[in-house]
Structure formats: C-alpha cells, structure tokens
C-alpha cells in the first residue's frame with residue numbers, strides 16, 4: 271500500500287519560528303479582512319479600534335472575543351466579508367446547545383479545509399489503497415463532507431455511508447473491505463452490539479485498521495474498548511463548524527494529544543471566568559482565530575471547549591502544538607452536592623468495568639430538596655439480567671467505583687443491552703430534571 275507520511279511537509283514540518291512568522295502575516299490579513307464584515311466593523315468601531323492599531327500577534331489581546339451569541343445575533347449573513355456570489359457552501363451547526371448558527375465557505379475555503387483534512391489522513395498513515403467508510407452524518411453537519419473532501423483529495427476510495435443503518439454499515443465493511451472508518455464514539459460503541467448480534471467478529475471478519483473518533487467527548491477507556499474490539503488504532507479528531515468543521519486538531523501516529531493546525535488557527539487557552547490566558551498545561555477554554563479563511567473569518571472565537579496545551583514537542587516532529595482530549599464544554603459541567611463533575615469522568619469509571627455495556631446516561635433530580643444523581647448503565651449481553659443477586663452486587667460495585675472517583679454516591683440503575691435511547695447523532699449524556707418539577 272502506498273504510504274504518504276505527510277500531505278504537505280512544507281506546512282507540517284516548518285520550524286516554530288517559521289510557523290509564527292506565517293501566523294503573524296496571516297493574522298494581519300485576517301484582521302484587515304474582518305473589518306469588511308458588518309459585525310466586526312461595528313464591534314471594532316464601538317471599541318474605538320481601527321485596523322492600523324493591530325500591528326502584530328502581540329496586539330491580539332486588544333481584539334474582542336467572539337461568542338456563539340454574537341454568531342446568533344448576526345445570523346445569517348452578518349459575518350460575511352465577501353459578496354454572496356462568492357460563496358459555494360454553507361453549513362449549520364448541529365445546535366447541540368441551542369439555536370443553530372451558520373457558516374459560509376468560498377471555493378478557496380472549501381479547498382483549504384480539505385487540505386487540512388488531507389493532512390490528518392496522511393498523518394495517521396491512511397492513503398491511496400485504503401477504503402474509507404464515512405459513518406458521519408452528511409448534510410448540514412460538517413463531519414460528513416469535511417472528511418469526505420479530505421479523503422478524496424488524498425485519493426482514498428470513500429464510501430459516503432452516512433450515519434445510522436447499522437447492519438448495512440457492517441455489511442458495507444465486509445463487502446468492500448473497509449480499512450478506515452470515521453465514527454462518533456457513542457456510535458462506535460453501539461456498533462459493537464450490532465456486530466455481536468450479527469455474529470461478526472471484526473478482528474477476524476473485517477479488514478479495519480484505523481478509526482477516527484470525534485465530534486463528542488470520550489474517555490481514554492472508550493478509545494481502548496474500541497481499539498480492542500475492532501482491532502484498530504483510534505485517532506482523536508476535533509473540530510467545530512465555526513472553524514470549518516473537522517480538521518482543526520487531530521492526533522498523529524503517537525496518539526498523544528491532538529496537533530492543532532496552527533498555520534490555519536491561532537489558539538489561546540483562557541480562564542473562562544477571568545478571560546486571562548492560563549499557563550501551558552493548565553486546563554481552560556479554547557479560543558480560536560481563523561488564519562486562512564476568506565468568506566467568514568472569526569476572531570478570538572470562544573469555543574467553550576475545555577482542554578489544555580500539552581507542553582513539549584511531539585516525537586513526530588511537527589511544531590504544531592498539541593491539545594489534550596476535550597474534557598467537555600464548559601456548559602456540560604454539572605454541580606451535584608457541591609461537587610463539579612463532567613460526564614466524561616463518569617464515563618471513564620464506567621467503561622473500565624467489563625460488565626458495563628455500550629451506553630449510559632446521567633439523570634439529575636431533586637427529591638425533598640436534595641439533589642440526586644442516578645447513573646443508568648447498559649450491561650453487556652454476558653450479564654444475566656435474571657440473576658438478582660449478581661445484579662445487586664454489580665450495582666454496588668459500580669456505585670462504589672463512581673463514589674471513589676467523584677466523591678458523590680450515585681444511584682445506579684442497570685439496563686439491558688440496547689435499553690437506553692441512543693440515536694445516530696451526538697449522545698445526550700446528561701438529563702438534568704432539577705427545577706423542572
């Protein structure tokens with residue numbers, strides 16, 4: 271199989287100094303361009319800023335943040351810097367956290383997005399000769415077309431299978447000898463059950479070798495499970511519609527954090543309360559500025575995603591710094607009995623327990639003025655649901671392990687395999703019913 275190690279060595283392996291020079295040049299262009307958009311023109315003028323005030327990267331902090339609400343307020347066209355006849359595509363964010371927002375692309379934007387995705391494929395050892403099954407929702411969601419264009423650019427045979435239709439997915443993998451998949455983590459887990467139902471053992475019956483998992487938070491335990499079950503190497507994929515979609519940050523062969531393509535995105539990690547930068551290695555909110563976007567540049571966009579910059583150099587030699595797996599969005603965090611918890615912490619505990627199956631959710635209620643956390647957990651089909659004593663013990667074991675990690679004792683409910691609602695899109699892990707009764 272032909273192996274390309276880097277799609278664009280010149281951009282991927284430049285020196286840190288060269289990278290920063292390139293950033294600076296592109297940053298100034300971006301700022302000048304942003305002035306052309308109705309939104310930024312107004313915002314900058316209100317702050318008394320003019321383009322000549324921004325002389326380099328060191329002036330970044332003089333520029334205001336852009337928030338999801340700003341995007342909503344200027345919906346649909348307020349961020350455009352080109353006339354509408356220059357646009358060739360739009361995507362609408364899936365609206366996981368409220369009203370949707372729109373993102374527009376010129377022809378050049380589509381090309382540079384595909385270029386970033388092409389790098390991601392090659393960086394993880396995929397190339398011509400591979401068969402890529404893209405099990406991501408196509409359409410308004412950026413995951414489908416984002417991966418699709420990148421794969422075709424590299425020259426990888428691409429099956430646009432889309433989300434859902436699980437049995438057919440497995441059948442396609444068998445028929446065409448799929449080697450590379452892109453899938454949302456919760457769906458990768460769900461498909462394990464389907465393989466079992468169909469009597470398919472991926473390690474023996476399929477040809478898979480690489481999986482790209484992203485679009486929602488997942489723990490290292492889920493990576494391990496997916497790798498072991500399918501016999502693949504799993505690489506974390508991060509992106510958001512506001513920054514094109516997937517291809518913002520991606521793991522390399524070393525699987526030790528996600529390289530953020532810093533020639534295309536300027537990154538800051540800030541304390542979401544003080545809005546001041548945090549030191550490398552400290553968790554904060556990721557803030558991104560587009561450096562190479564024509565139709566709709568965004569400046570200091572607050573992603574609400576929590577992560578940290580991983581200090582030090584990756585053994586692969588790319589100077590593009592790495593971020594750690596996303597812990598969740600700042601609004602995913604919930605507080606129960608005074609303890610701050612992210613769903614991913616619950617997942618980490620659950621997925622390390624062999625009897626735990628492929629789905630779970632967290633339900634918060636208030637009873638007699640006391641907050642109660644219930645964790646509903648699917649068991650694997652190896653657990654006999656008829657054996658009450660065994661179930662009781664398993665419930666206690668899960669509760670105990672959650673308690674020791676979270677310092678809160680949850681109620682645990684066991685559910686048969688496939689017993690919890692789960693769709694094709696992003697998993698809903700948290701149901702907060704407090705204050706709703």
Ligand code: ADP
Pocket residue numbers: 363364365366367411412483484485486487488506507508509510511512573575595596597598599696
């Ligand atoms: P929506 O905001 O409606 O979910 P997007 O498709 O733009 O629509 O989703 C982007 C968001 O998905 C990111 O801001 C982040 O919260 C989440 N996300 C994407 N990739 C990952 C990943 N690898 N790990 C964790 N979360 C991710």
Ligand code: K
Pocket residue numbers: 363364510511512
């Ligand atoms: K988003």
Ligand code: ZN
Pocket residue numbers: 522523524529584585586587588
């Ligand atoms: Zn690397």
